[in-house]
Amino acid sequence: MKIVRLISLISVILLASAMVGVVAADFTTPESIVAADKVYVSGITYDPAVFFPGDKGTLTVDITNGNTETGVNVNHATVSSDTIKITSRPYDTSNSLGPAQKQSFVFSVTADGLTGTYFPVFSLSFRDSDSLFYRAMVKIDDSPLVLTILDKPDTYSQGKKKTIYAQVANLRENEVKNVILDVSGTGITTTPSRVFVGKIASGATVPVNFTVTADQPTTLHLVLNYDNGDNPHTVNMDLPVTFGVDKKQANPIISNVQTKSDAGIFHITGDVNNAGLETANTVTVTSLSPAVPQDPYKTYVVGALKPDDFGSFEVTFLATNTENVPLQLSFKDADGNIYNSVQDVKISASNTTAQKSSGSSTIPIIAAIVILAVFIGGWILYLKKYKK
Amino acid sequence: MKHSIIDLLIRPGAFFQNAMNEEESLKFPVLVVLAGGIAGAMYGYLIGGLTGQLLNGLMPGMGTIISLTTVLGALIGTFIFWVIWTGVMYAFSIVFKGEGSFRRTLEFVGYGYLPQVFGTLITFVIALDYIPRIHVPQLTAAAAQNPDLMTEAVKTLMHDPAMMELSQIAMIISMVFLLWSANIWIFGIQHSRKLSPRDAALCVGIPVVLYILYMVYSLTVI
Numbered sequence: 001m002k003i004v005r006l007i008s009l010i011s012v013i014l015l016a017s018a019m020v021g022v023v024a025a026d027f028t029t030p031e032s033i034v035a036a037d038k039v040y041v042s043g044i045t046y047d048p049a050v051f052f053p054g055d056k057g058t059l060t061v062d063i064t065n066g067n068t069e070t071g072v073n074v075n076h077a078t079v080s081s082d083t084i085k086i087t088s089r090p091y092d093t094s095n096s097l098g099p100a101q102k103q104s105f106v107f108s109v110t111a112d113g114l115t116g117t118y119f120p121v122f123s124l125s126f127r128d129s130d131s132l133f134y135r136a137m138v139k140i141d142d143s144p145l146v147l148t149i150l151d152k153p154d155t156y157s158q159g160k161k162k163t164i165y166a167q168v169a170n171l172r173e174n175e176v177k178n179v180i181l182d183v184s185g186t187g188i189t190t191t192p193s194r195v196f197v198g199k200i201a202s203g204a205t206v207p208v209n210f211t212v213t214a215d216q217p218t219t220l221h222l223v224l225n226y227d228n229g230d231n232p233h234t235v236n237m238d239l240p241v242t243f244g245v246d247k248k249q250a251n252p253i254i255s256n257v258q259t260k261s262d263a264g265i266f267h268i269t270g271d272v273n274n275a276g277l278e279t280a281n282t283v284t285v286t287s288l289s290p291a292v293p294q295d296p297y298k299t300y301v302v303g304a305l306k307p308d309d310f311g312s313f314e315v316t317f318l319a320t321n322t323e324n325v326p327l328q329l330s331f332k333d334a335d336g337n338i339y340n341s342v343q344d345v346k347i348s349a350s351n352t353t354a355q356k357s358s359g360s361s362t363i364p365i366i367a368a369i370v371i372l373a374v375f376i377g378g379w380i381l382y383l384k385k386y387k388k
Numbered sequence: 389m390k391h392s393i394i395d396l397l398i399r400p401g402a403f404f405q406n407a408m409n410e411e412e413s414l415k416f417p418v419l420v421v422l423a424g425g426i427a428g429a430m431y432g433y434l435i436g437g438l439t440g441q442l443l444n445g446l447m448p449g450m451g452t453i454i455s456l457t458t459v460l461g462a463l464i465g466t467f468i469f470w471v472i473w474t475g476v477m478y479a480f481s482i483v484f485k486g487e488g489s490f491r492r493t494l495e496f497v498g499y500g501y502l503p504q505v506f507g508t509l510i511t512f513v514i515a516l517d518y519i520p521r522i523h524v525p526q527l528t529a530a531a532a533q534n535p536d537l538m539t540e541a542v543k544t545l546m547h548d549p550a551m552m553e554l555s556q557i558a559m560i561i562s563m564v565f566l567l568w569s570a571n572i573w574i575f576g577i578q579h580s581r582k583l584s585p586r587d588a589a590l591c592v593g594i595p596v597v598l599y600i601l602y603m604v605y606s607l608t609v610i
Contacts, residue, residue, distance in 0.1 A: 261540075364560050371560075379574070
């Protein structure tokens with residue numbers, strides 16, 4: 001009997017001990033559950049806001065204790081997702097969140113998924129209550145910035161500066177930063193060679209203009225660098241630079257050429273008409289070898305000629321033993337590039353006139369011979385008559 | 389002179405036949421040659437003026453010097469040519485055994501200059517019309533360093549259409565009146581050197597024809 005009582009007593013003691021132990025480990029109370037209910041996710045921030053596939057970034061979860069008098073203890077925070085890989089450790093330490101206090105949990109993430117919308121789950125464990133779960137939506141988008149050429153020259157000319165008008169558009173739903181356009185190419189001078197754009201907001205466009213001076217036909221490389229968060233990205237574009245006739249270029253033409261010779265010095269007068277669509281600046285006319293330019297008009301400065309405008313010129317030079325003399329016509333474009341064209345001018349006109357005069361001198365020669373013959377014949381007849 | 393100028397110009401045979409009866413005198417021939425010289429000087433002044441314009445740019449006053457030289461040259465040159473023509477014809481007449489003094493020959497040749505006075509005056513009047521139309525190139529001082537330029541300048545002047553035309557007209561007129569003079573000279577030489585008409589014609593005709601051929605040649609090579 002004593003044994004049974006003893007066993008019963010021990011059993012009661014053990015049960016009581018077990019019950020005390022259980023009470024000591026579980027602090028969950030109705031109050032703590034109510035307090036935990038008032039803890040909420042007050043903010044979710046992804047950086048970048050929208051990921052490229054493979055981008056690395058951060059997820060910041062802001063937790064706010066909505067209680068005004070009661071604090072809560074949190075002891076584990078983590079994020080779980082198949083497409084957004086968490087690369088940082090979960091929060092495993094116990095932490096007290098006071099009334100109305102806010103705490104941020106930052107996770108390093110990598111976007112492993114393809115383009116789409118994903119819902120990683122943030123979970124927060126309370127010491128005195130159940131866990132908090134929150135779906136933190138994130139987007140992955142592989143749309144790059146769009147580099148567009150708005151206007152560019154049809155063709156290029158050696159040494160002539162041409163402007164290219166480009167535009168950068170951000171089709172993404174988030175802002176990108178550190179946007180820089182690099183322009184390069186062999187035998188090319190670009191101004192500027194690097195254009196800093198900075199940030200481009202979602203849906204915004206930014207004009208980017210630069211000039212290109214090409215010394216040879218080549219390819220122009222455009223590299224648009226930008227950062228999505230801290231992830232660098234690049235857009236490449238190649239533009240062919242081909243030489244050809246500029247359809248708008250100023251085109252001075254010499255016309256109404258008149259030649260006269262004066263003391264062996266030829267005077268050529270004429271007009272220069274600008275048949276192009278751009279202004280020809282500082283138009284000059286001079287003669288080239290075999291002609292030797294002479295004063296007073298070794299070189300004639302016509303000046304600026306607008307499209308369809310014209311100006312007169314006069315050049316003087318010495319030339320012997322030649323029928324054609326090349327006239328060089330030079331002008332500058334708006335950038336100061338010099339263009340030359342050569343046009344041959346026939347200078348034998350005055351000589352021709354002289355030759356014509358020489359040719360007509362056969363008439364007086366014939367007349368002279370006839371008169372002489374008449375005189376001699378007359379005297380012969382007279383002498384014959386005198387003899388008789 | 390007891391005989392009319394008309395006789396000299398139209399009937400030179402009769403004129404010189406009568407003149408042989410008179411004493412040798414160079415008064416009237418000198419006047420004729422002087423008139424020819426003055427007419428030549430006037431024409432020379434116009435032509436010299438063109439050359440003066442051409443060279444005026446080389447040195448100030450060059451134009452005046454050229455004009456004076458041309459005037460004096462024409463004036464004196466006419467007398468020199470008178471003597472030369474006489475000498476040549478006299479020399480030819482020696483071949484044909486002519487008789488008579490050089491002075492008499494000089495006198496008769498001097499008479500023969502009269503048509504050329506008219507010819508030169510006509511040329512002068514025509515030149516007055518042509519000279520303003522002649523474009524004279526202007527040489528600069530720098531051109532003096534360049535012989536090619538000088539040559540070209542002269543060539544340009546000579547090839548000027550108005551200048552060419554004037555030269556041709558002057559040549560024809562000069563030739564016609566020279567032949568008229570030659571006609572007179574033949575009778576003059578015939579009488580002064582006592583030659584047959586044929587010999588006299590040869591004495592005068594050969595040098596005159598040669599001279600005319602030279603004039604024509606000169607015109608062609610300009």
